[in-house]
Amino acid sequence: MRSIEQRTEKRCCTPARIGLLGLARAEFERGGGCSHAEFVEIPGGTAMVGTKAPQIPDDGEGPIRMVAIKPFRMAVTTVTNQEFRAFVNATGYVTEAERYGWSFVFWSQVPENVGATQAVREVEWWRRVDGACWFSPNGPETEDDCLPDHPVVHISWNDARAYAAWVGGRLPTEAEWEHAARAGQGDVRFPWGEDEPNDTDVTPCNIWQGDFPKLNTAADGFVTTAPARSFEPNPWGLYNLVGNVWEWTADPYRVRSLKRSVKERLAGMKGYKLSKGGSFLCHRSYCYRYRIAARSGTSPDSATTHHGFRVVWSD
Numbered sequence: 378m379r380s381i382e383q384r385t386e387k388r389c390c391t392p393a394r395i396g397l398l399g400l401a402r403a404e405f406e407r408g409g410g411c412s413h414a415e416f417v418e419i420p421g422g423t424a425m426v427g428t429k430a431p432q433i434p435d436d437g438e439g440p441i442r443m444v445a446i447k448p449f450r451m452a453v454t455t456v457t458n459q460e461f462r463a464f465v466n467a468t469g470y471v472t473e474a475e476r477y478g479w480s481f482v483f484w485s486q487v488p489e490n491v492g493a494t495q496a497v498r499e500v501e502w503w504r505r506v507d508g509a510c511w512f513s514p515n516g517p518e519t520e521d522d523c524l525p526d527h528p529v530v531h532i533s534w535n536d537a538r539a540y541a542a543w544v545g546g547r548l549p550t551e552a553e554w555e556h557a558a559r560a561g562q563g564d565v566r567f568p569w570g571e572d573e574p575n576d577t578d579v580t581p582c583n584i585w586q587g588d589f590p591k592l593n594t595a596a597d598g599f600v601t602t603a604p605a606r607s608f609e610p611n612p613w614g615l616y617n618l619v620g621n622v623w624e625w626t627a628d629p630y631r632v633r634s635l636k637r638s639v640k641e642r643l644a645g646m647k648g649y650k651l652s653k654g655g656s657f658l659c660h661r662s663y664c665y666r667y668r669i670a671a672r673s674g675t676s677p678d679s680a681t682t683h684h685g686f687r688v689v690w691s692d
């Protein structure tokens with residue numbers, strides 16, 4: 378069995394565009410847009426953030442913190458391709474993946490005609506694919522893989538903020554996200570409680586089943602993304618908080634730790650942003666991050682096929 382220490386360094390999660398020059402922030406209109414997204418009212422109060430029982434302590438899952446928050450509204454799903462298309466049609470917004478001309482695609486989804494691709498060090502299953510972006514997610518001529526009701530992917534933090542501003546909203550803080558995910562259930566591991574997903578008959582969310590990164594048996598019904606509104610919602614009516622796609626938050630990626638190894642890792646992650654929820658690539662054997670307290674960080678210009686976002690609104 379793998380120890381927690383080893384697992385800490387193992388991420389399905391975080392390729393970054395390290396070493397590439399930043400691009401200018403795209404122009405976008407603020408607050409003029411229209412979102413038909415369904416949302417729920419989230420009560421304010423004392424949010425529980427983190428857990429008493431961290432599974433990956435070096436990610437900063439503990440200790441448990443109590444944070445006062447105001448009421449807000451949260452979209453019941455992550456932003457879909459259909460919703461993002463409306464934004465692009467209205468504003469002409471160009472995502473960072475389009476500006477860079479490439480994005481990260483999971484190895485098994487790279488079309489055969491793409492040929493050899495560059496891998497990412499330590500997360501070799503991530504491939505740089507030229508032409509991959511939200512409307513053509515696996516590379517050139519894969520527009521048919523952009524399904525209207527699935528989460529939009531290849532969205533950077535900067536892109537997510539631009540969309541959120543257009544619909545008059547914003548990205549949630551970590552405290553808001555966890556508060557909404559817990560739905561009053563306290564220090565539970567998952568949005569549905571404590572039932573641990575397995576590779577066969579307990580599949581409450583879209584994660585990996587089988588041997589990562591080689592074989593996903595798709596016992597949960599999905600090899601890549603699932604429709605944004607699928608599986609049972611949590612008690613507050615929110616879908617796919619864990620699994621499916623990572624969700625950007627408004628917060629910087631910070632880990633409070635005195636450990637030298639953690640500090641060294643964080644030194645290379647300046648300016649990184651925090652994401653929550655894990656993705657369809659997470660598996661307990663490798664990247665046990667489809668838990669409410671789990672966390673990941675990557676650079677605000679990074680984009681992949683397993684990273685999306687959800688919008689919140691407050692008065």
Ligand SMILES: [Cu+2]
Pocket residue numbers: 388389390655656658659660664665666667
């Ligand atoms: Cu993961």
